[in-house]
Amino acid sequence: MTTPDLRLVPALPEHVDIWMAMREEPASRRLMPLEPSTRESLLKRIQEATSDLSDPKATSFRWMVELDGHIIGTIAARELSRFQGRVEIGYMLSSAYHGRGFGTRAVAMALEQLFQWPFLHRVWLTTAADNLASQGLARRLGFTLEGAMREHYFIDGQRKDQQVWGLLRSEWEARGRER
Ligand SMILES: CC(C)(COP(=O)(O)OP(=O)(O)OC[C@H]1O[C@@H](n2cnc3c(N)ncnc32)[C@H](O)[C@@H]1OP(=O)(O)O)[C@@H](O)C(=O)NCCC(=O)NCCS
Numbered sequence: 065m066t067t068p069d070l071r072l073v074p075a076l077p078e079h080v081d082i083w084m085a086m087r088e089e090p091a092s093r094r095l096m097p098l099e100p101s102t103r104e105s106l107l108k109r110i111q112e113a114t115s116d117l118s119d120p121k122a123t124s125f126r127w128m129v130e131l132d133g134h135i136i137g138t139i140a141a142r143e144l145s146r147f148q149g150r151v152e153i154g155y156m157l158s159s160a161y162h163g164r165g166f167g168t169r170a171v172a173m174a175l176e177q178l179f180q181w182p183f184l185h186r187v188w189l190t191t192a193a194d195n196l197a198s199q200g201l202a203r204r205l206g207f208t209l210e211g212a213m214r215e216h217y218f219i220d221g222q223r224k225d226q227q228v229w230g231l232l233r234s235e236w237e238a239r240g241r242e243r
Contacts, residue, residue, distance in 0.1 A: 074115035075126035149185035
């Protein structure tokens, strides 16, 4: 049995339809606070982001997750503050690929790249209180649950608590030493 080839590739305009389809999947709609978006607005978001971490002006980054040559997900890092040393991440896989460790592996690859920035002190993410897979991923990668904003999310017609998770550079590096 060969190991699946999982990699991050730059998000390109040609990926817009696959990203749009992933956002429309029932699991995404049930678990993420996705606001209705047009194809044009998603295209704009892809064009405004980069995967080039050496771009000194960029604050928004996006990769697609590729498994054995097929796009199965996307990872974003946004609102980078070089001054504060922090960035927020978000991630989504197509539901056919959930629960097989691909999300954890792909986000670990993104973190590995992000922490190459010497100024980066902290990565944070938010998730709905009922999104156990996202929480499992965060915990597995060493994030700490830092708090909750009550009923901050409106998802699929329901109010839900939004959890905030954070990972400090020291925690990421300690995890690397343990591996
Ligand atoms: C969140 C997401 C990226 C996680 O990726 P994944 O590949 O499905 O998750 P993994 O297989 O890597 O599992 C991560 C951890 O969560 C656990 N987990 C996975 N699915 C779970 C579920 N449905 N319920 C409880 N735990 C779950 C796993 O056991 C694993 O923990 P462990 O390593 O301690 O065993 C993916 O499920 C997804 O895209 N979901 C829909 C979109 C979404 O919710 N995005 C995040 C918004 S914050």
